[in-house]
Amino acid sequence: xxxxxFRFASSIAIASIAxxxxxxxxxxxxxxxKLITAAGPTIENGTIVSVDGKITALGKSADILxxxxxxxxxxxxxxxxxxxxxxxxxxxxxxxxxxxxxxxxSSSPLQPELxxxxxxxxxxxxxxxxxxxxxxxxxxxxxxxxxxxxxxLITKTTxxxxxxxxxxxxxxIAATLAESSKxxxxxxxxxxxxxxxxxxxxxxxxxxxxxxxxxxxxASSTSDKEKKEPEPPxxxxxxxxxxxxxxxxxxxxxxxxxxxxIASAIRLSDEFKIKIWLDSAADAHMMIPQIKASGISVLxxxxxxxxxxxxxxxxxxxxxxxxxxxxxxAIQGGFEAYVxxxxxxxxxxxxxxxxxxxxxxxxxxxxxxxxxILGIDHRVGSxxxxxxxxxxxxxxxxxxxxxxxxxxxINGVMVSTAAQ
Amino acid sequence: MNTRREFxxxxxxxxxxxxxxQSTFGLHSQTKSPGTIAWTNATLLPVDGPSIQKGTxxxxxxKIKGIGAAANVTIPTDATVINAEGKWxxxxxxxxxxxxxxxxxxxxxxxxxxxxRVLDSLNVRDSGFRRALAGxxxxxxxxxxxxxxxxxxxVYCKLRxxxxxxxTIDEIFIRDKDGRAIGGLKMANGTNSxxxxxxxxxxxxxxxxxxEQYxxxxxxxxxxxAAKGDASKLPPRDLHLESLVEAMQGKRIVHHHxxxxxxxxxxxxxxxxxxxxxxxxxxxxxxxxxxxxxEAKLPCSIIVLDSPGGKVEAKEMTFKNGRVLDEAGVKVAFxxxxxxxxxxxxxxxxxxxxxxxxxxDKAIAxxxxxxxxxxxxxxxxxxxxxxxxxxxxxxxxxxxxVYSRVLETWVEGKKAFDLSKPxxxxxxxxxxxxxSDLDPFLCCFAPAWQGGAK
Numbered sequence: 001x002x003x004x005x006f007r008f009a010s011s012i013a014i015a016s017i018a019x020x021x022x023x024x025x026x027x028x029x030x031x032x033x034k035l036i037t038a039a040g041p042t043i044e045n046g047t048i049v050s051v052d053g054k055i056t057a058l059g060k061s062a063d064i065l066x067x068x069x070x071x072x073x074x075x076x077x078x079x080x081x082x083x084x085x086x087x088x089x090x091x092x093x094x095x096x097x098x099x100x101x102x103x104x105x106s107s108s109p110l111q112p113e114l115x116x117x118x119x120x121x122x123x124x125x126x127x128x129x130x131x132x133x134x135x136x137x138x139x140x141x142x143x144x145x146x147x148x149x150x151x152x153l154i155t156k157t158t159x160x161x162x163x164x165x166x167x168x169x170x171x172x173i174a175a176t177l178a179e180s181s182k183x184x185x186x187x188x189x190x191x192x193x194x195x196x197x198x199x200x201x202x203x204x205x206x207x208x209x210x211x212x213x214x215x216x217x218x219a220s221s222t223s224d225k226e227k228k229e230p231e232p233p234x235x236x237x238x239x240x241x242x243x244x245x246x247x248x249x250x251x252x253x254x255x256x257x258x259x260x261x262i263a264s265a266i267r268l269s270d271e272f273k274i275k276i277w278l279d280s281a282a283d284a285h286m287m288i289p290q291i292k293a294s295g296i297s298v299l300x301x302x303x304x305x306x307x308x309x310x311x312x313x314x315x316x317x318x319x320x321x322x323x324x325x326x327x328x329x330a331i332q333g334g335f336e337a338y339v340x341x342x343x344x345x346x347x348x349x350x351x352x353x354x355x356x357x358x359x360x361x362x363x364x365x366x367x368x369x370x371x372x373i374l375g376i377d378h379r380v381g382s383x384x385x386x387x388x389x390x391x392x393x394x395x396x397x398x399x400x401x402x403x404x405x406x407x408x409x410i411n412g413v414m415v416s417t418a419a420q
Numbered sequence: 421m422n423t424r425r426e427f428x429x430x431x432x433x434x435x436x437x438x439x440x441x442q443s444t445f446g447l448h449s450q451t452k453s454p455g456t457i458a459w460t461n462a463t464l465l466p467v468d469g470p471s472i473q474k475g476t477x478x479x480x481x482x483k484i485k486g487i488g489a490a491a492n493v494t495i496p497t498d499a500t501v502i503n504a505e506g507k508w509x510x511x512x513x514x515x516x517x518x519x520x521x522x523x524x525x526x527x528x529x530x531x532x533x534x535x536x537r538v539l540d541s542l543n544v545r546d547s548g549f550r551r552a553l554a555g556x557x558x559x560x561x562x563x564x565x566x567x568x569x570x571x572x573x574x575v576y577c578k579l580r581x582x583x584x585x586x587x588t589i590d591e592i593f594i595r596d597k598d599g600r601a602i603g604g605l606k607m608a609n610g611t612n613s614x615x616x617x618x619x620x621x622x623x624x625x626x627x628x629x630x631x632e633q634y635x636x637x638x639x640x641x642x643x644x645x646a647a648k649g650d651a652s653k654l655p656p657r658d659l660h661l662e663s664l665v666e667a668m669q670g671k672r673i674v675h676h677h678x679x680x681x682x683x684x685x686x687x688x689x690x691x692x693x694x695x696x697x698x699x700x701x702x703x704x705x706x707x708x709x710x711x712x713x714x715e716a717k718l719p720c721s722i723i724v725l726d727s728p729g730g731k732v733e734a735k736e737m738t739f740k741n742g743r744v745l746d747e748a749g750v751k752v753a754f755x756x757x758x759x760x761x762x763x764x765x766x767x768x769x770x771x772x773x774x775x776x777x778x779x780x781d782k783a784i785a786x787x788x789x790x791x792x793x794x795x796x797x798x799x800x801x802x803x804x805x806x807x808x809x810x811x812x813x814x815x816x817x818x819x820x821x822v823y824s825r826v827l828e829t830w831v832e833g834k835k836a837f838d839l840s841k842p843x844x845x846x847x848x849x850x851x852x853x854x855x856s857d858l859d860p861f862l863c864c865f866a867p868a869w870q871g872g873a874k
Binding site: 342351401403 | 725726727729731759760762765768771820821822823848850851853856858859860
């Protein structure tokens with residue numbers, strides 16, 4: 001069966017057929033006039049073969065054998081399914097009412113124990129919305145707005161349960177150094193100084209907890225033969241989560257836009273030798289030497305974020321400048337509190353491409369770069385043999401405003417042909 | 421919408437009449453009189469007709485003097501001739517719904533405050549004006565917010581930011597031939613304008629409160645007519661009712677925020693009952709009642725956002741809205757609602773509508789002429805038509821392409837934005853001091869992140 005997705009009008013009619021016949025067991029082939037791999041030069045007239053959800057062959061169409069029983073999808077341009085390096089979709093819902101807003105728990109400023117997996121709704125319409133534009137993997141979780149708001153996870157944008165779609169649980173802990181994480185009146189934290197004091201105190205507590213967890217049996221003073229087992233600490237979900245930041249298993253994602261907050265985040269990273277990611281980072285363009293020296297990756301705010309409040313100094317050119325300085329970065333969809341409720345990284349990278357970021361770098365900023373930062377580049381982010389068959393298909397230049405996303409494949413299964 | 425809307429706004433009258441051209445406000449006095457300029461070899465998008473390849477555009481004394489194929493346009497001998505090969509030239513963009521400069525009209529004391537003017541609240545030094553120029557915008561309808569049934573009077577502005585910036589907001593008002601600042605009236609229905617008492621709690625109460633006020637305004641006007649100029653018989657002057665009378669007389673266009681299909685129908689019902697001239701704004705579910713909107717002959721100024729949702733009413737917002745409305749025969753313009761959409765990204769709104777199948781020429785008109793019509797000012801600007809004000813955007817490519825950049829923006833024949841100048845580039849790209857240090861003050865509703873409804 002061959003489905004042509006060149007013209008977006010025709011793709012709607014075939015959607016139901018394709019979805020009926022597409023399942024992981026059946027090989028799936030994507031043929032594109034331009035095949036953007038994010039792992040090398042663009043292949044003209046390229047073909048990708050997916051078997052059992054993984055890419056098994058890839059190259060010029062003339063060199064690739066199409067399996068007999070394969071579904072063949074044809075399009076103008078194909079690229080790796082996109083990876084949104086920071087969103088709250090699935091915890092934060094389309095209606096923006098209590099019923100679908102689980103991205104921020106405000107009962108306490110420090111709640112690293114809150115897991116995204118317990119809050120994520122895989123059937124949230126915003127997740128489907130992102131998927132239909134070719135976003136196949138999201139790093140989502142608790143939102144900015146509390147000093148530590150909770151954990152994040154990485155998931156594919158498909159699946160009926162989080163268990164079916166999950167890639168990494170508890171990937172990071174989300175922290176915020178901003179006005180939004182300050183409290184009014186006599187409630188802490190009321191100042192930036194207090195925010196840092198509270199974070200530092202908690203990490204010191206976590207260090208002590210970690211030391212107890214890792215304590216070696218010590219020789220008894222009365223007998224060399226009897227080893228005394230150390231007393232394990234009383235289990236604390238909060239400190240357990242932070243101990244995983246100290247051990248490097250989890251990253252500390254710090255939302256910080258103002259230069260002074262970026263500096264504080266770096267200071268915290270240095271003091272506790274922890275892996276942090278700078279989230280949003282509107283003033284990053286003024287802090288490039290410091291960010292570069294710290295080796296920190298930037299989950300850059302959407303290009304079209306609003307230039308007001310703490311983001312007043314943001315620039316369309318920040319992506320270009322980070323790239324020029326070789327600072328690892330990816331462009332995020334981010335958290336939106338109002339309208340639009342979610343942003344599409346495809347659109348955000350397009351605007352960066354129009355403001356000095358090279359075309360290839362713009363593609364990488366929403367594919368392989370976020371995959372590397374998140375530590376999932378062995379599975380997603382580029383079209384390479386052995387990786388997951390996550391593919392976004394277009395009827396033209398993916399970045400152009402008037403181009404349509406005509407098909408999306410996740411794990412070798414066609415999940416969307418609704419032209420967007 | 422062929423007649424110019426001119427209205428009496430007595431409190432501005434005294435100021436306005438002294439602010440006519442070359443006034444003490446220095447409306448046009450800061451730079452020398454605009455010269456004669458001819459752009460040649462340009463791709464011209466006149467909007468009032470088909471595009472012209474290798475065309476010539478001549479401006480003189482702040483007005484469009486000539487436009488057409490090279491052979492058909494005489495370039496005056498004193499003209500500065502600019503070879504615009506590879507450049508696209510279109511009318512300056514008209515945003516029918518902007519909040520740049522401030523939102524401070526009606527306050528939290530009540531849901532209906534038509535006498536309050538947004539023009540008394542605007543910060544002329546807001547960097548948003550500069551960013552709007554970087555997006556090719558030349559005209560804004562600056563509106564109060566949507567947290568009231570009637571949140572006050574809007575004001576139409578031209579972005580007269582030249583080498584010397586305007587020192588007062590009065591310098592950027594668009595004025596009628598008598599020197600009076602022109603603007604509309606902002607109304608809203610649906611959830612934004614609902615809340616705790618004295619705000620309405622339901623849609624039925626919302627419509628009732630609005631009807632009640634318009635009926636009062638009718639009675640007020642009847643007393644004025646009955647007084648036949650006898651000052652002793654005139655009712656005490658009421659700024660709120662005066663504003664509603666102006667709306668019913670067609671002197672002040674009602675710009676009506678509305679999202680849901682049934683709210684749209686309510687606006688149609690009220691506008692027909694009281695005869696105020698209405699532009700529907702946002703109109704997120706317009707696509708569901710496009711036929712009814714067309715029959716009511718109400719134009720739509722629509723918003724295009726990256727995703728639906730954010731509030732229940734916007735859940736069914738879709739890129740196809742512009743196409744469906746246009747195909748039903750509705751006049752469609754776009755707006756930024758800046759700060760909702762940064763004005764630098766205004767052209768993108770039209771491009772996304774084209775993505776969903778809207779006619780290309782109609783989409784371009786939706787950024788320019790259709791907007792001017794919705795302000796009742798289409799005889800002054802909105803297209804590259806001989807005799808109109810020389811408001812121009814010059815791009816390095818197709819305005820509907822993500823890769824195109826606005827190179828220059830001209831307002832009334834003078835250059836107001838030049839991407840090649842570092843000080844203007846700052847506002848085009850962003851950076852230190854290019855933004856606004858405060859988030860907008862939204863009276864009197866609060867989205868979820870500000871604690872929900874008031």
